[in-house]
Amino acid sequence: MGSLEGRVAVLVGGGGGIGVACAAAFAKQGAKVVVADIDQRLADDAAGAVVQAGGEGFGVRVDALEEGSIDALVDDAIRRYGRLDIMHNLTSTTVLSPSVDLTTEQFERVLRTTVVAQFAGARAAARHMISAGSGGSVINMSSIGGHGGMPKRAAYTASAAAIVNLTRTLAVEWAEHGIRVNAIAPSWILTDALRNYDKQYPGVLDFDALQARIPAGRFGLPEEVADVAVFLASDASRFVTGVTLPVDGGVLSYVGPARSLSQPQAGPPDKSEPLGRTDR
Numbered sequence: 001m002g003s004l005e006g007r008v009a010v011l012v013g014g015g016g017g018i019g020v021a022c023a024a025a026f027a028k029q030g031a032k033v034v035v036a037d038i039d040q041r042l043a044d045d046a047a048g049a050v051v052q053a054g055g056e057g058f059g060v061r062v063d064a065l066e067e068g069s070i071d072a073l074v075d076d077a078i079r080r081y082g083r084l085d086i087m088h089n090l091t092s093t094t095v096l097s098p099s100v101d102l103t104t105e106q107f108e109r110v111l112r113t114t115v116v117a118q119f120a121g122a123r124a125a126a127r128h129m130i131s132a133g134s135g136g137s138v139i140n141m142s143s144i145g146g147h148g149g150m151p152k153r154a155a156y157t158a159s160a161a162a163i164v165n166l167t168r169t170l171a172v173e174w175a176e177h178g179i180r181v182n183a184i185a186p187s188w189i190l191t192d193a194l195r196n197y198d199k200q201y202p203g204v205l206d207f208d209a210l211q212a213r214i215p216a217g218r219f220g221l222p223e224e225v226a227d228v229a230v231f232l233a234s235d236a237s238r239f240v241t242g243v244t245l246p247v248d249g250g251v252l253s254y255v256g257p258a259r260s261l262s263q264p265q266a267g268p269p270d271k272s273e274p275l276g277r278t279d280r
């Protein structure tokens with residue numbers, strides 16, 4: 001029996017690489033899974049991954065920033081599956097720009113898509129969980145960028161840091177209702193978004209230099225984030241709330257020089273495909 005047997009999970013912004021892996025992992029553990037994304041095709045693909053994992057669920061187009069949209073999504077999930085136990089908020093976007101050129105509109109768009117939308121997801125879940133008296137688990141997505149500076153990512157890093165403290169505040173406010181609120185802070189995870197980064201922002205990331213900053217010696221895999229999401233969703237973490245858990249191969253613990261690329265890699269073999277052009 002899976003650790004999420006009989007539970008119902010909703011993922012908002014779940015159509016990205018990490019969302020798909022989490023949706024499939026929740027399904028493998030026995031949960032029914034609803035995946036919402038602003039992009040209908042991505043939501044449907046993620047729902048396909050749920051079915052492929054042997055689970056049941058559906059995908060739906062939702063703009064998390066539309067007032068009331070996630071409350072309606074929660075109602076929909078309850079109508080279909082009778083309960084809500086897990087709300088996983090994954091919406092985010094970024095703008096790469098020198099801070100002196102970053103417009104207020106761009107800054108606000110990142111902040112709204114990340115912090116405001118994730119808050120809306122948490123709030124909709126808590127409204128239901130409190131009135132149902134059922135408790136539950138809310139999982140937000142931060143980043144290692146919420147714990148330190150990254151040039152040209154002022155809006156993203158400010159948003160990721162805001163998620164850390166939003167998570168603490170909601171956790172202490174809703175603890176009396178049996179609702180746990182935690183977040184995950186990944187480092188660089190090998191999703192299609194990272195693979196295609198070079199096309200979107202040519203020459204900005206030197207992938208070898210990045211990997212040399214990771215004590216584990218490699219990028220993370222979406223499934224490695226999903227395993228932690230399952231832990232936070234399940235009773236195995238029943239006394240854990242208010243934390244932001246790094247899933248980062250040791251990045252946040254490391255202040256030494258970049259490791260030598262000739263060192264053997266730790267952990268499972270890197271499943272990476274060639275990552276495109278680097279700065280070397």
Ligand SMILES: NC(=O)c1ccc[n+]([C@@H]2O[C@H](COP(=O)([O-])OP(=O)(O)OC[C@H]3O[C@@H](n4cnc5c(N)ncnc54)[C@H](O)[C@@H]3O)[C@@H](O)[C@H]2O)c1
Pocket residue numbers: 012013014015016017018019036037038039042062063064065089090091092093113117141142143144185186187188189190191193194
């Ligand atoms: N991939 C990484 O390396 C990495 C690293 C650190 C943190 N994270 C965080 O993990 C989370 C998931 O990562 P990912 O790589 O799958 O990201 P992603 O950008 O691919 O996924 C985010 C999803 O949110 C959706 N979205 C955006 N605005 C929305 C809205 N208004 N309403 C509904 N959906 C909306 C997008 O369509 C997208 O599918 C994000 O919060 C990201 O910031 C990822």
